[in-house]
Amino acid sequence: MSTNNIETLKSNVNKLFYFKRAWAFGIPIAILAYFTYVFISFDILGLSERGSLKNAKSLVGDMYSHKVHVTRDNRKGDISISIEGEKKGRYPSGEAPEWIELGSTSKINLGNGHLIYFGEKDVVYEVPNYGRIWAEPGLGGVEAEYPNGPLPEWINQSKNRVTITTEAGRLTITRNRTEVFRYFYGWELFFFTLDSQYHGKSISELTSLAFNGELPKIMTDFWYNKMWRHSDVAWAIGETILMAFLGTFGAALVAFPLAFLAAKNITPLAPVRFFFRRIFDFTRGLDHLLWTIILARAFGPGPLTGALAMVVTDTGTFGKLFSEAIENVDKKQIDGVQSTGARNIQRYRFGVIPQITPVLLSQILYYFESNIRGATVIGAMVGGGIGLMLTQAIITQSNWEEVTYYIILIILLVTATDWLSGKLRQRLIKGSLNN
Amino acid sequence: MSEITSTQKYEAEYFELIKKRRTYSAILLGVFIVLMISGFNVVDDRNAGSFWAGITSIFDFPREVILEASEKIEKIPGLFVKFFPSLIETINIAAAATLAASIFAIFLSMLATQGMAKWPRLIPVFRRTLDIMRAIPDFVIALILIFILGGGPVPAMIAITFHTTGALGKLFSEVNENASLQPLDGLSSVGASWMQKMLLGILPQVSPNYFSYALLRFEINIRISAILGFVGAGGIGYDLKNAISWGKGRYDEAGAIFILLFVTIVIVDQLSGIFRDRLTHGKKSEGLL
Numbered sequence: 001m002s003t004n005n006i007e008t009l010k011s012n013v014n015k016l017f018y019f020k021r022a023w024a025f026g027i028p029i030a031i032l033a034y035f036t037y038v039f040i041s042f043d044i045l046g047l048s049e050r051g052s053l054k055n056a057k058s059l060v061g062d063m064y065s066h067k068v069h070v071t072r073d074n075r076k077g078d079i080s081i082s083i084e085g086e087k088k089g090r091y092p093s094g095e096a097p098e099w100i101e102l103g104s105t106s107k108i109n110l111g112n113g114h115l116i117y118f119g120e121k122d123v124v125y126e127v128p129n130y131g132r133i134w135a136e137p138g139l140g141g142v143e144a145e146y147p148n149g150p151l152p153e154w155i156n157q158s159k160n161r162v163t164i165t166t167e168a169g170r171l172t173i174t175r176n177r178t179e180v181f182r183y184f185y186g187w188e189l190f191f192f193t194l195d196s197q198y199h200g201k202s203i204s205e206l207t208s209l210a211f212n213g214e215l216p217k218i219m220t221d222f223w224y225n226k227m228w229r230h231s232d233v234a235w236a237i238g239e240t241i242l243m244a245f246l247g248t249f250g251a252a253l254v255a256f257p258l259a260f261l262a263a264k265n266i267t268p269l270a271p272v273r274f275f276f277r278r279i280f281d282f283t284r285g286l287d288h289l290l291w292t293i294i295l296a297r298a299f300g301p302g303p304l305t306g307a308l309a310m311v312v313t314d315t316g317t318f319g320k321l322f323s324e325a326i327e328n329v330d331k332k333q334i335d336g337v338q339s340t341g342a343r344n345i346q347r348y349r350f351g352v353i354p355q356i357t358p359v360l361l362s363q364i365l366y367y368f369e370s371n372i373r374g375a376t377v378i379g380a381m382v383g384g385g386i387g388l389m390l391t392q393a394i395i396t397q398s399n400w401e402e403v404t405y406y407i408i409l410i411i412l413l414v415t416a417t418d419w420l421s422g423k424l425r426q427r428l429i430k431g432s433l434n435n
Numbered sequence: 436m437s438e439i440t441s442t443q444k445y446e447a448e449y450f451e452l453i454k455k456r457r458t459y460s461a462i463l464l465g466v467f468i469v470l471m472i473s474g475f476n477v478v479d480d481r482n483a484g485s486f487w488a489g490i491t492s493i494f495d496f497p498r499e500v501i502l503e504a505s506e507k508i509e510k511i512p513g514l515f516v517k518f519f520p521s522l523i524e525t526i527n528i529a530a531a532a533t534l535a536a537s538i539f540a541i542f543l544s545m546l547a548t549q550g551m552a553k554w555p556r557l558i559p560v561f562r563r564t565l566d567i568m569r570a571i572p573d574f575v576i577a578l579i580l581i582f583i584l585g586g587g588p589v590p591a592m593i594a595i596t597f598h599t600t601g602a603l604g605k606l607f608s609e610v611n612e613n614a615s616l617q618p619l620d621g622l623s624s625v626g627a628s629w630m631q632k633m634l635l636g637i638l639p640q641v642s643p644n645y646f647s648y649a650l651l652r653f654e655i656n657i658r659i660s661a662i663l664g665f666v667g668a669g670g671i672g673y674d675l676k677n678a679i680s681w682g683k684g685r686y687d688e689a690g691a692i693f694i695l696l697f698v699t700i701v702i703v704d705q706l707s708g709i710f711r712d713r714l715t716h717g718k719k720s721e722g723l724l
Contacts, residue, residue, distance in 0.1 A: 031534060038531040041524075042588045050585030059583065239481070242474050249471060285701050289662045289672065290693060293679060297496035300483025307478055308486075377574045377662065384481070391666075394578045407575055414570040 055397075062400035066188035067169075070100060070108055070180040072118055074137045079106060079118065083188045084398075088226045091194060099182070110168035110182050123178050125164060125171055135162055137175050144173075187401045189227050196221040228405070233389065237413060240385035243303050243378070244371040247310025252364050255280075255315045259322030260348070266326060276319065284316030288374070292381050303384030310371055310378065321363050322356070329355045362425045369421040373414050386410060503683070504690030514691035518674055522695050525670035528592045528663075529656035535592075536599035537649045543600065544607035545633055550616045553629045565608070568601030577663045591668030595656050603652055610644045611637065647714045650707040657703055661696055671696060 039045075069085040072078070081096055083089030094102070101107040106118040113128040122136035131147030133155075141159040156163040164171045169182040192199040198206060198221055210218055223231045260266045262276040283291075292309040299305045334351035342350065379387025386406055393402040479486050504511065545551045547561035573594040580590035618636035627635065664672020671692055678688040 302482030304482035
């Protein structure tokens, strides 16, 4: 090796290293620069103004706990007790959970020594380690007396409203109403609503009742729970699966014959092939969103529109995938079938289809799985299935426990289909290898 | 003569088998057809408009849009300019989310792969984390974040990042399983840290595959980012929703946005197709067919 060669080699290596180094520093710098640009153009600093910590707190709190409202109408003097302040969760008048004693002076025990007394008009709150707070709403606003010393920050006092927030609950007094919130862990009334005779019964009581022939009634009370609407939820999930099923398999049925027309080894006419390929490209390229909008105009909102939107887009995808699978078939099998004097149709039936079936089925299953996920989104747009229930629950901006419930159901649904279709596809691929 | 009887026996067995198989196939096909038809009827009943009434008017809306857009054809270029910034926002949401998700997914997938994980005992934890991230639909996260963070592109970006991290993490960990672990031994012997081992030992092997998957995901994310705009996050989806819910009179805008979106999706699909082809098959690309 001459010196000259070594020199060029050395300079080449140096150059290479120089480039490598430039890349190694350049890529992170480019990424950082891009993120800086996004940071500025999305106005991320402005988030603190737009965002609301209060919303976040109420959302997270609602996800794992619920509150019971005890409200006194200060004009009429009635006390009403309801779970989450909802009509469906209201206790019948005169009834109360065991931590409330109704009477001329009602006693509300918030736990941990926090006691609230509703008098004729006034309210007394005994806060442990602080003292006794007295308040009375009147025409001129809310009058209140506190223990001596500066007002702690958890008491919010103005002329017309006093809010006391402690770790045990919250007391709000205005001219019109006095309201106490007590927080509990868990989702309220998940199994039975208050009007069901089974509310508040323990599991052992329920099992013994179930064995005494009350099982059907227990099941109906649970199934038609007015707050959680288990039957509606089950139906919605079924609808989501149905949309995905119809969309995927409908698309497969449409795409299957068309794919033959777009396959090079089946259709010798280039213009025909070109035509169908462009159709596939078009239905695929015009996104789910656009198809959903167009179809929703013709068919109105509902699950049919969602299923049809999937049929249209997946026809494009399947057409492309299927025609590629058909192009990849082994020609020897077709020749073999032909050598026995098979006609054209028979050649496809016995030469092509057995080869592509496992591939096609596995692709269809894969898309079925992803369409189940897609069906929740499309359901939210066209109004069908669990996607619709979820958006409705989100729009109320208060039923976050329902949102959590639906999300958990969606995760379970998606995981289950993932698992199932994975198993089936594995079997299909193995089966095709064995044959 | 025994030969003939055995052939006959086999023949009979063969036809028996075929018959059995055909019955099973027929039953399966029957169940499938019944499911399709009854499913279709259920869905048709619950829809606002029926299939047979709607199928005739399927092109009414596109026709209206095209008619109005062609009447105001001279305004279309101006509308392109008007909506271009929102298009850029939609693309930026997808790009930033894909980029961020790729970075998260690289680390999470390595932590979830046997042989590479820094804490091998925690592999199942990271796997399940990725599964859950993948399972939560992005629009759900977006809607919840819109409630907390207010409208705009940030909720969409976070939502897509979250879901994409899960999706890419799974794909990346499949790539990781095929990577050779020998460079890691070499790097361990010179005392490299876990970070150095991953960056110098694994990343060079897997980066073409990573890049190809990330590009594919970018394609998908542009579509998702447009959809999320439609449900309330910013970008061109939001403009499209406004133009459509306005109805007649602003269909020229709807048309312009349709075209912008369609062209963008096609261009990104084609470009990423070319790049991915190059990454997986080397520089020579076979063309796009």
